Structures are given as C-alpha cells and as structure tokens.
Amino acid sequence: MDRAALRLILLGVFLVSASSQPVKKKQYVDIYSFYINSTVTSRYATTVITSRVANTVNESQEIQFEVKIPKNAFISKFRMTIEGKIYDGVVKEKHEAQQQYSRAVSRGESAGLIKSVGRTLEDFKTSVTVAAFSKVTFELTYEELLKRRLGKYELLINAQPMQPVADFKIDVHIQEKPGFSFLEVEGDLSSGDLANAIKTTRADKDAWVTFYPTQDQQTKCESCGESGLKGDLLITYDVERSSHKGEVMVSNGYFVHYFAPSDVSRIPKNVVFIIDRSGSMNGRKIHQTRLALLKILSDLDEDDHFGLITFDSEVKTWKNELLKATKENLETAKSFVKEIRDRGATDINAAVLAGVDMIHRHPREGTASILILLTDGDPTSGTDSLTNTS
Known part of the structure; x- marks a missing residue:
C-alpha cells in the first residue's frame, strides 16, 4: 500500500x-x-x-x-x-x-x-x-x-502503555549535518526519579537520548500510578548556523532549504484591533477576548502604533487615530478593554472597512500594517450578512 x-x-x-x-x-x-x-x-x-x-x-x-x-x-x-x-x-x-x-x-x-x-x-x-x-x-x-518554534526544534514523544512494563525503552537518534548548538530533554517524564532513567550522548553531528525506566520507577513519578507511565518526553534542540544563507539538503531528486536569519531588524507595526461585541459573544467568549487583548497589548513595543475598534450592529472607534504604544496609552487602552460588553448584531464588513480606513489615514514609512479581527463567527447584519443568505 x-x-x-x-x-x-x-x-x-x-x-x-x-x-x-x-x-x-x-x-x-x-x-x-x-x-x-x-x-x-x-x-x-x-x-x-x-x-x-x-x-x-x-x-x-x-x-x-x-x-x-x-x-x-x-x-x-x-x-x-x-x-x-x-x-x-x-x-x-x-x-x-x-x-x-x-x-x-x-x-x-x-x-x-x-x-x-x-x-x-x-x-x-x-x-x-x-x-x-x-x-x-x-x-x-x-x-x-519538525518545526522550529522560538529558536528550537521540538520532538514530542508520548508514553502511555497502560501498565508498568518490564521491558520499556525509548531510543532517539538525531542526525544533523550542521551539528548542534544545544540539546535539552524536558517534559513530564524527565522529572523526579525518572530523570535518572534518561541518558543523553552527543557527538559532532549525532545525538542520542535513551529513556529506560524500571518497573518501580514507572509507578512513582507525578503522572504515574498503578497504570504505569503517562506523560511526555520533549526533546528540544537547534543546529549550528555558520552561514546566513541557510542550509540546502538534497535527496532523491528533492531539496529543502532551511534558513533562520538572526540578524533581521525588527519592523515597527501599525496594528488595529477589531473587536466583536455582538450578543453572540456573551459569557466566556467576551471574557476570553478581553484576556487575549490585554495580553497582546502588553506585548507591543513603544515604536508600535495601535488602535481599537469595537462593533456589533454599529461600529465604534476608541480613538480617531493610531496611538503610540507608550506605557500611558497602553494602560488607558487596557482600561477600555476591560469595560467591553456584548450587545447587538454583527456587522463585520463595516468594522473591517473602518479598520482599513484607520490604517490608510496614518501611514508610516518602514512599518508593517496589521488588522487583527477578534470574532466568534458569521455576520448577522450589513453587507456580508446579505451575501451569506443569498
């Protein structure tokens, strides 16, 4: 097959x-x-x-x-x-x-x-x-x-055999031609007594991780019990990057180009948040939206500019222009976000057009313009709602 x-x-x-x-x-x-x-x-x-x-x-x-x-x-x-x-x-x-x-x-x-x-x-x-x-x-x-996230590759292995096993082994062999800049073993199964069952060996372009817990160890970890192991082993690593042009691998007529530039300068952002406050956002949805917004606002840098637009059947703009992400402006924005409540219908089209207009009215050279729409579903009023029902 x-x-x-x-x-x-x-x-x-x-x-x-x-x-x-x-x-x-x-x-x-x-x-x-x-x-x-x-x-x-x-x-x-x-x-x-x-x-x-x-x-x-x-x-x-x-x-x-x-x-x-x-x-x-x-x-x-x-x-x-x-x-x-x-x-x-x-x-x-x-x-x-x-x-x-x-x-x-x-x-x-x-x-x-x-x-x-x-x-x-x-x-x-x-x-x-x-x-x-x-x-x-x-x-x-x-x-x-494997995908590279936050500067490292992750290999996740779950172990859940449903009972302690006399002959239990996890063997991992990693081969990377550029070599390794670091390699770590984390996860539920790397803590407590189980840490003694893990062995890591590294050579120039090879790394080995073994996990050989005894039956006794398989019942004594935090996530273990009478049913044996139950948890993850997370192996994270990155490779050496001697060339900024990346690395090209060729095999059987196919190729892949890996590159992760580290010297790219950060681009300031112009970001407009478009927040659904219609009746369907009632309860947990609006609560999660407020929490997400507060977190995102905290991650903005001072050279970023931002705006807030809320919408239901009507569109409301928090400020008429994009504001610089200073500490004072962010605190004022967070206070506004905490007071957002659900009500009305959902006119996504008008809200998105308002966000585009705000971006166009405040251009800045050398910046990235971003619209972030936070909503739970389909429009119920405005142009888009007519399109959906036709």
Whole structure:
C-alpha cells in the first residue's frame, strides 16, 4: 500500500483478521515489551511504537492499544502480528469495516479495528481479539517534519502503555549535518526519579537520548500510578548556523532549504484591533477576548502604533487615530478593554472597512500594517450578512 493510501487512516478504518476462539469479557493481559524508537535526520522524524502483549488466560479476550501522535504527524504504517502471522492494515469505509469486524468477532476470529478518537486526530485506538495464551505485537509508524518554534526544534514523544512494563525503552537518534548548538530533554517524564532513567550522548553531528525506566520507577513519578507511565518526553534542540544563507539538503531528486536569519531588524507595526461585541459573544467568549487583548497589548513595543475598534450592529472607534504604544496609552487602552460588553448584531464588513480606513489615514514609512479581527463567527447584519443568505 502506498503512502497516499495509508494517510486515509485519518478518515477511514484499518481492519485485520485471523483465527482464534470466542470472546470472553475478562482482562488479564501482560504488556511485556514496549519500545519507542525515533530517528531524526535533517529535522525529519520517523517514530516506531512497538507494543508486545500476551493474553495470560485460557480464553479469548479483546486487547486494546492506544497511542498519541503529534498533531502534524501522519501514520505511514500500522501492523499487527498474531501467532507469528503478520497482518497489515487495510483501509475500509467506516461502516463496512465495523460490520466486518463484528462478523469476525462473532465467528470467534481475531479481528483488529483502529480509528481516530477525538476532534484533533491526535489520539488513536486499536482493539484486537486474541486467542487464549496467545500474543499480539502492535507496530505503529508515524512521520513528521519538525518545526522550529522560538529558536528550537521540538520532538514530542508520548508514553502511555497502560501498565508498568518490564521491558520499556525509548531510543532517539538525531542526525544533523550542521551539528548542534544545544540539546535539552524536558517534559513530564524527565522529572523526579525518572530523570535518572534518561541518558543523553552527543557527538559532532549525532545525538542520542535513551529513556529506560524500571518497573518501580514507572509507578512513582507525578503522572504515574498503578497504570504505569503517562506523560511526555520533549526533546528540544537547534543546529549550528555558520552561514546566513541557510542550509540546502538534497535527496532523491528533492531539496529543502532551511534558513533562520538572526540578524533581521525588527519592523515597527501599525496594528488595529477589531473587536466583536455582538450578543453572540456573551459569557466566556467576551471574557476570553478581553484576556487575549490585554495580553497582546502588553506585548507591543513603544515604536508600535495601535488602535481599537469595537462593533456589533454599529461600529465604534476608541480613538480617531493610531496611538503610540507608550506605557500611558497602553494602560488607558487596557482600561477600555476591560469595560467591553456584548450587545447587538454583527456587522463585520463595516468594522473591517473602518479598520482599513484607520490604517490608510496614518501611514508610516518602514512599518508593517496589521488588522487583527477578534470574532466568534458569521455576520448577522450589513453587507456580508446579505451575501451569506443569498
């Protein structure tokens, strides 16, 4: 199955099947091995999660496998190995897969079903029926391009095997041709007694991070308990940047250009905040909007200029011109923001036009002009509302 088809796991369902005994509602399973192996090459990560589970009773039962993957990752392979036989995932329509799974279970066959759980598509869950005293191996591979945020790349690994595991390992190998400017290990699983289970090794262009907690350590961390580890390991790093032109990587006829200039001067901003105060913003929405505005205003620099526009069915301008972001002006603006209350309909079109006009009336050479619209949804009055209902 090619990569494009495998990505359909986000929309479809994987189904595998094999022979076994009737299902019983008991849960005596032993996760005797749990490995997470992640390899990062030139900021591209491939992570393989392998869980080996044994049914320890003399009757068939359903065994679950749950994983969390980063938001921007995609699954490139899912496989189950049952009684020595390998079963790769096949994409089915959700209804068809559920029917086939139910028929297999009713016949006493081993059948596995994997589907996305939750709205973010970050959680995945599999259940498989395993025969008496049999074993199953789950293998999930996902890939992602690491993104640089606030001067560092982040590799996030979640560990939640659902019970203490005798053979638990996380192995991470990072290869970066420019070398490393720094590398750190953070997250829930790097604190307390678990910190002693982490080892970091760095060479010129390679770095290794291992995490081998004992069963005893897996029950004593802040986020642990009888169900074992439950938390994240966050590996952050950045590469050396000897050239301001960046770095070009070429592989198999493709190339990627990495650059993160550090000597770019900051550009002053002309920013107008357009704030929805219509009736639909009642309660938590208007409260969150006020909090967001107060935070953003605090982040403005003194060479920035700003304005505030509130709107419902009418548009109101706080000041007729853009003000310099001095301490005094910001304090006055914050007092105004704290008094914003919800009311009326929603005329987004008129409010945005007012913001554009304010920007145009106060041009400044060498600055960036920005409109920030804070609203919860569609317009209910003005030009845009007529367009939406046509």
